[in-house]
Amino acid sequence: MGVIIVLIIVGVVGYFIYQSLPNTKYEKAKNLFNTKDYTQAINILNEIVEKHADAPAKLAECKLSLGQQASGKTEKTKYFTEVTALRKKISNSATFAKFDSIEAKALFELSKIQYEEAKGNIEKLSQNIRFIDTANQKGSESNFSSLKTKHFSDLAGSHFKKATEKENAGKHSEVIDAIQSYTTARDYAKKSNNSLIVNNSTSRILICQLKLSQSVSLVGSSEIEKSDKNYQKELYFRYAIHLLKNKEFSEAEKIISLHLNFQAADIDKLKEILRTEKVNNAVKIVAEINASIDKLYNSTLSTEELKSFYDGLDTASDELGIIDYELSEKIADIKPTLFNRLLTKNIENEEYNEAVNIIQKYPKFWESPELLKNLGICSYGLAAKGLLSERNYKIVISGWLTSVFSDKVILKSLDDTTWDDNYTFSLTEAIGSNYALHEEIPDNVNYDEVSESNISIGATQKELLQQFETIIHKEIQDTKLSKLVNDFYDNEKDAIEKIIAQIENDVFFATPYFAISNGLNNEIISELDNDYNTYSNEDALEAGVSYIKNSTSTVVYQYFFANDLIDRVKSAIDNENSGTIKKLNTKDNKKWIEKFDNISCTVEDNLFNSISNKISENDENEKLMSVMEECISFSNHNEKLKHQFSNYVANYCISKVNDEKIDNFKALSLMKGAYLRSPNNPKIVKNFITLIRFNLMDMLNDQTRKTKDIYNILDWVKNNMSQTYKQNSDELSKARREILQQLKQSGADISLFDDDNPLSRLHLNLGQSLNAQGLKMKRVLTYLKELGNDQKSTNPLDALSRLRQQLNLDDDLPF
Amino acid sequence: MTNPYIILGVSQDSNKAEIMKSQMFAMKKKEFPLQVIAVAAKQLLDPAKRLAADFMFPAKIKVKRIQPIQCNLKHKEINTDSLNENAFNSLK
Numbered sequence: 001m002g003v004i005i006v007l008i009i010v011g012v013v014g015y016f017i018y019q020s021l022p023n024t025k026y027e028k029a030k031n032l033f034n035t036k037d038y039t040q041a042i043n044i045l046n047e048i049v050e051k052h053a054d055a056p057a058k059l060a061e062c063k064l065s066l067g068q069q070a071s072g073k074t075e076k077t078k079y080f081t082e083v084t085a086l087r088k089k090i091s092n093s094a095t096f097a098k099f100d101s102i103e104a105k106a107l108f109e110l111s112k113i114q115y116e117e118a119k120g121n122i123e124k125l126s127q128n129i130r131f132i133d134t135a136n137q138k139g140s141e142s143n144f145s146s147l148k149t150k151h152f153s154d155l156a157g158s159h160f161k162k163a164t165e166k167e168n169a170g171k172h173s174e175v176i177d178a179i180q181s182y183t184t185a186r187d188y189a190k191k192s193n194n195s196l197i198v199n200n201s202t203s204r205i206l207i208c209q210l211k212l213s214q215s216v217s218l219v220g221s222s223e224i225e226k227s228d229k230n231y232q233k234e235l236y237f238r239y240a241i242h243l244l245k246n247k248e249f250s251e252a253e254k255i256i257s258l259h260l261n262f263q264a265a266d267i268d269k270l271k272e273i274l275r276t277e278k279v280n281n282a283v284k285i286v287a288e289i290n291a292s293i294d295k296l297y298n299s300t301l302s303t304e305e306l307k308s309f310y311d312g313l314d315t316a317s318d319e320l321g322i323i324d325y326e327l328s329e330k331i332a333d334i335k336p337t338l339f340n341r342l343l344t345k346n347i348e349n350e351e352y353n354e355a356v357n358i359i360q361k362y363p364k365f366w367e368s369p370e371l372l373k374n375l376g377i378c379s380y381g382l383a384a385k386g387l388l389s390e391r392n393y394k395i396v397i398s399g400w401l402t403s404v405f406s407d408k409v410i411l412k413s414l415d416d417t418t419w420d421d422n423y424t425f426s427l428t429e430a431i432g433s434n435y436a437l438h439e440e441i442p443d444n445v446n447y448d449e450v451s452e453s454n455i456s457i458g459a460t461q462k463e464l465l466q467q468f469e470t471i472i473h474k475e476i477q478d479t480k481l482s483k484l485v486n487d488f489y490d491n492e493k494d495a496i497e498k499i500i501a502q503i504e505n506d507v508f509f510a511t512p513y514f515a516i517s518n519g520l521n522n523e524i525i526s527e528l529d530n531d532y533n534t535y536s537n538e539d540a541l542e543a544g545v546s547y548i549k550n551s552t553s554t555v556v557y558q559y560f561f562a563n564d565l566i567d568r569v570k571s572a573i574d575n576e577n578s579g580t581i582k583k584l585n586t587k588d589n590k591k592w593i594e595k596f597d598n599i600s601c602t603v604e605d606n607l608f609n610s611i612s613n614k615i616s617e618n619d620e621n622e623k624l625m626s627v628m629e630e631c632i633s634f635s636n637h638n639e640k641l642k643h644q645f646s647n648y649v650a651n652y653c654i655s656k657v658n659d660e661k662i663d664n665f666k667a668l669s670l671m672k673g674a675y676l677r678s679p680n681n682p683k684i685v686k687n688f689i690t691l692i693r694f695n696l697m698d699m700l701n702d703q704t705r706k707t708k709d710i711y712n713i714l715d716w717v718k719n720n721m722s723q724t725y726k727q728n729s730d731e732l733s734k735a736r737r738e739i740l741q742q743l744k745q746s747g748a749d750i751s752l753f754d755d756d757n758p759l760s761r762l763h764l765n766l767g768q769s770l771n772a773q774g775l776k777m778k779r780v781l782t783y784l785k786e787l788g789n790d791q792k793s794t795n796p797l798d799a800l801s802r803l804r805q806q807l808n809l810d811d812d813l814p815f
Numbered sequence: 816m817t818n819p820y821i822i823l824g825v826s827q828d829s830n831k832a833e834i835m836k837s838q839m840f841a842m843k844k845k846e847f848p849l850q851v852i853a854v855a856a857k858q859l860l861d862p863a864k865r866l867a868a869d870f871m872f873p874a875k876i877k878v879k880r881i882q883p884i885q886c887n888l889k890h891k892e893i894n895t896d897s898l899n900e901n902a903f904n905s906l907k
Contacts, residue, residue, distance in 0.1 A: 168906050211900075230905035237903045245895050266902040273895065279888050286886040293881050323888065330884050337878040347873045370874035377873055404870075413869040418828045423862055459863035464870055 022051040029058060038062040038069075049089055056089040057098040064106050073113055080106040080113075101139035108140045111147055118151075122158050125151050152192035159185035160197050160204075167208060179208045195226070203227035203235050210238040218255075236260055240270055249277045275323075282323045285316045289331065296341065303345050310338045310358075343374060352378040352387065356395060366508060366518060369408040376403025380464075383471045393485050397472075398513035401492050404464045405432035405500065405509055410457050411442060426450050429458030432500050432509045465493075488513075491546070498543035503527045512546040521547040529555045538598040562592040562599045566606055569634060573610040576623045581630035590636070604637045608644060620652055625670070632677065646678035650687050657691075664694040665706040672713055679722035689731050692717065692787055696735075700780045714783055726789060733788030736781055743777075753778045754785075819855030819868050822847050827869060834859045 018024055025048045032041035045059040060083045067079030083106035090099055111132050118124030129151050137144045163181030166174040182201040189197035202223040209216045218224060218239060224232060236259040243252035253274050260267050292309045295301040301309070313335050321328035339362060346355035355378040365371040379400035382388060388396060403409050407430045414420055424444045450456040472489055476482035492511040500509055507527055508520055515521040524547050531540035532555050544556035551557055565584060572580035594600050611631065614624055628645040632638045653667040653674075668691040675688040692714065698704040721729070740750050752770055770778060820827060823837040824844075838856040842849060858864040 164906055207905075228905065230903070234903040234905040238900055241895065241898050241900055244893075244898075264902075266899060269898055273893055273898075276891050276893050280890050280893070283886060283888050283890045286884050286888075290883045293883055296881070324886075327884070327886060327888075333879075334881045334884075336876070337881050340876045340878045343876075344873060368876070370876045373870070373874040377871055380871065410866065410870065412874055413866055413872075416827065416872065416875065417869055419830060419865070420862065425866075455862040455866065457863075457866075460866040460870070463864050463867040467867070 022048040022055075026052045026055055026058070029055075033058065033062055033065075036065070038066045042066075053092050053095050054098070056086045057095050057102060059089075060086045060099055060102045060106070064102055064109075067106065067109060077110065077113060080110045084110075100136060104136050104138045104140040107135040107137075108143050108147070111135065111144070115147060115151060119154055120158055122155060122162070125155050125158070149192045152188045153194045153197075156185045156188035156192060156194050156197045159188060160201060163201075163204065167204065167211075172212065175208050175211050179205055179212075182208065199223040199227035200231060203231040207231065207235050207238060210235070210242055213242075216242070232259065237266070237270075244270065244273055249274060278319070278323050282320050282327065285320060285331075286327070289316065289334075293334075296338075303342075303349065303351075306338070306342050306345060307354075310335070310342050313338065347374065347377065347381075350381060350385065352381040352385070353392065356382070356392075356399065360395070366402070366510065366514075366520070369406065369412045372403050372406055373409045373412050375399045376409065379403065380468060380471075383468060383475075386475060386477075388472070388476060388481065388485055390481060390484065393481070394488060394513050395517075397485065397489050398492055398511040398517070400468055401465075401489075401496055402510045402514045404461055404468075405496050405511075407432055407457055407461075410460055411445060414442070414444065420444075420455075422453070424448075424454045425457050426454045427457050429456045431458055431461050431497070495543070495546040498539075499524055499528070499547070502531055502537070502540040502543045504531075515547055516549045521549055522551055525551050525554050525556045532556075532559075538596055541596070542598065558592060559596055559599070562596050565589050565593060566599060566603060569607060569631070570610045573607065573614060573627055573631065576614070576621070576627055578626040578630045581627065581634055585630065585634045590634075594636070600636070604635045604640055607631045607635055608640050611641070611644060615648060619648070620655060622652065625649060625652075625673070629673065642677040643681070646674035646681055646684045649674035650684050653691070654687060657694075663704070664691060664698050665704055665710055667691050668695050668710065668713055672716070675722075675725075676720075679720070680724040682724055682728065685722065685724045685728050686731075689725070689729055689787075693732055693735050693784075696732075696780050696783055700739075700777060711783075714787060718786055721787075729787060729789045731788075732784050736784035736788060739777075739781060739784070753781045817847070817851075817855075818871050819858045822852060822855035823859065825859070827872060829859075831860060 025044050029041040029044040042062050045055050049055045049059055063079045063083045067076050070076045070079060084103055090096055111128060114128045118128050129148060132144055132148055159181045163178045163185060167178035182205045186198050186201035206216050236255055240252050240255045256270055313331060317328045317331040320331055343355055343358060359365050359371055359375050362371060379396040382396050407427060424446055426446055426448055428447050428450060448454055472485050476485055492513060496509060496511045505527055507523055510520050515524055525544045528540040528544035531537050541556050541559035545560045548557055548560055569581050569584055593603060611628055632641045632645060635641055649670050653671050656662040657667045671688045671691050674684050678684045695710045699707050699710060743750050823841050825833055825837045834856060838852060841852045858868055
């Protein structure tokens with residue numbers, strides 16, 4: 001019994017000892033914490049805070065939870081502060097890590113409480129930001145960051161409010177302070193992404209600057225447009241006044257029309273000032289113009305002043321048009337007189353470039369024979385004075401030709417003289433004349449025969465052209481420029497002559513450059529299209545090609561396109577690019593070519609000539625063969641091309657085989673193409689047959705590895721023997737006979753080599769057979785027989801015809 | 816190429832006799848080589864070629880004499896002082 005009692009006592013004591021151990025207590029506290037009994041847990045943890053390493057962190061966690069549960073600010077603050085005070089109780093580093101995150105949460109909670117108290121108070125908000133910045137944030141960084149952003153946003157609002165109060169006070173110094181506060185508000189707003197305050201601060205800063213009469217720039221500020229509408233209204237109004245005071249009237253007008261476009265008496269006042277300024281400006285402009293007119297008729301206006309006067313008229317007329325339309329019209333009316341004065345001065349002073357410039361700027365100058373004539377004179381002057389350059393030669397030449405080719409211009413010369421009163425003038429030989437279509441013709445002009453008293457206008461035009469040509473042929477020293485000028489002249493002249501020859505209606509004849517530069521080309525193209533549509537006249541289309549700019553829907557363009565296709569093929573021939581020709585060989589492309597007889601009839605000759613040029617450069621160019629094959633396929637008419645191809649291939653093969661540059665098999669392969677395209681050309685056929693013999697001999701003598709390929713070609717030949725082939729295949733039969741003769745002489749039984757021979761079958765029955773060499777010999781002899789004229793195919797021409805038909809080679813050879 | 820009228824020193828309206836006379840005068844004056852004078856005379860005596868020479872005189876465009884522009888508008892001083900800058904005060 002005593003033992004039992006002792007054991008019980010020991011057990012009880014042991015239990016109490018166990019219960020009082022720190023680990024046991026810590027576990028108990030943890031359980032209490034998990035059941036959210038923080039107060040009991042705190043009591044236990046307080047007992048072991050010095051004895052258990054993890055106790056302070058757990059204690060802090062309990063206090064943090066209690067703080068979070070607490071409702072009063074004071075109580076919350078007490079718990080969170082107690083959490084932070086526990087740091088000093090921690091002794092080991094592992095516990096520090098746990099504690100850090102709990103402390104950060106407590107500090108965050110404290111920051112939140114302080115933020116709530118600081119709202120609207122710049123000083124307190126700033127203080128709390130400092131608190132946040134120095135606080136341990138471990139594990140709660142994003143919470144602190146968001147809280148800090150809230151502070152910035154609050155500070156932005158507070159500073160903005162402070163700024164408006166200062167600005168409202170209205171004193172100079174306070175407005176300066178307000179700018180500072182708006183700037184601070186904008187900075188905080190930027191940090192907190194508060195775009196409203198950013199935009200509003202920007203507008204208010206500008207308003208304050210305008211209040212202080214500082215210069216401002218509203219350019220490129222997108223923030224203004226997003227700011228408060230009333231702020232914008234005030235800003236733009238103040239800015240408009242600022243601009244008006246600085247006499248920046250056009251800028252002020254822009255601001256008013258763009259941003260102050262609403263009804264208000266104060267806005268009307270601004271508009272009235274603008275109108276007054278315009279009236280004043282108009283009065284000034286008119287005074288200046290009148291002063292210039294005075295100088296013009298007193299002959300004291302220099303050419304430069306005249307030019308500047310003339311150049312400024314359009315702007316002056318536009319400016320006055322806003323105030324007084326009639327006044328603007330009066331100004332515009334003086335332009336032709338000034339233009340004439342300036343042009344006359346330019347021509348007198350031989351300032352031809354300037355003269356050409358102002359003529360070209362004159363609206364529809366080509367409709368005035370006088371201006372067109374003066375353009376011709378200036379163009380001639382530039383050429384005669386050696387002033388042609390790479391920059392101006394196109395304008396000069398097109399201007400000259402268009403001028404001289406206009407009979408109206410030539411007839412204009414008759415108006416200014418009296419020497420010609422005893423003469424009449426005939427347009428019979430005139431170039432570019434469409435006077436016949438005019439209702440009125442001058443009294444001294446007719447279409448009668450040229451005589452001593454009836455002078456040829458055409459002769460005058462030719463004289464002028466000849467004079468100009470003499471200059472450009474002989475007097476341009478720079479060789480490159482001379483070529484450019486003369487080539488361009490020839491092309492322009494050729495083109496205008498072509499359209500004159502085609503067009504019957506009364507249109508303005510101009511050279512291509514002139515027409516395209518002045519937008520006259522479409523009318524010309526339209527006339528040529530009509531001519532084609534009425535008379536199927538392809539020459540009219542040909543004439544229009546130079547006048548194409550972007551008129552893709554016209555027949556002239558289609559004609560150009562078809563021609564261009566041929567040019568592209570020719571270019572591909574030149575570059576030996578068979579792939580390009582293959583790509584161009586489409587149904588649609590061929591359809592365009594076939595539409596125009598002029599083009600389709602000359603395709604073959606064009607390609608033939610291009611290929612001939614290539615052959616003349618190098619007559620042993622194997623690459624050219626594929627190009628030629630593509631050309632045969634491209635051209636619907638191709639007999640000449642086939643003949644050209646076959647001969648080229650044959651010559652190539654003969655030369656290369658003789659020089660041993662290619663083997664017999666390659667030559668046979670190439671010649672197969674030639675034979676296919678010219679199956680009845682004796683030269684081709686004979687050479688092809690010779691190559692067949694060579695290849696059979698090569699096989700017999702083991703001089704080729706291409707046995708299979710050779711037999712393939714020979715099998716094809718068996719089925720594709722032309723009449724000419726049959727007539728010339730004796731060479732093969734002869735070769736066979738010679739071989740058999742040699743075999744016979746050497747004692748061989750030649751009946752073994754001929755399946756048709758009944759003895760051959762007898763031998764076979766007797767078990768006599770040929771060895772490998774013998775079988776090879778037999779095969780060669782069989783092919784010699786079948787390809788020679790000993791063997792006739794049943795209907796070989798039909799098969800060849802079919803193949804040729806598939807390859808677009810169905811026509812008979814014309815040679 | 817100098818204009819034949821200038822070489823011979825004659826007006827555009829001169830008749831055949833005047834041209835021939837001026838040729839003699841130009842030859843005496845020796846301002847231009849004899850061959851140039853002969854070509855100029857030949858040109859002016861051939862009506863078609865003379866018309867080509869006439870081409871080189873600028874065409875006169877008929878235009879009106881410009882009259883001073885009458886303007887009924889009057890200059891007025893611009894006064895910006897009367898403008899009320901606070902008309903759209905947005906802080907009130």
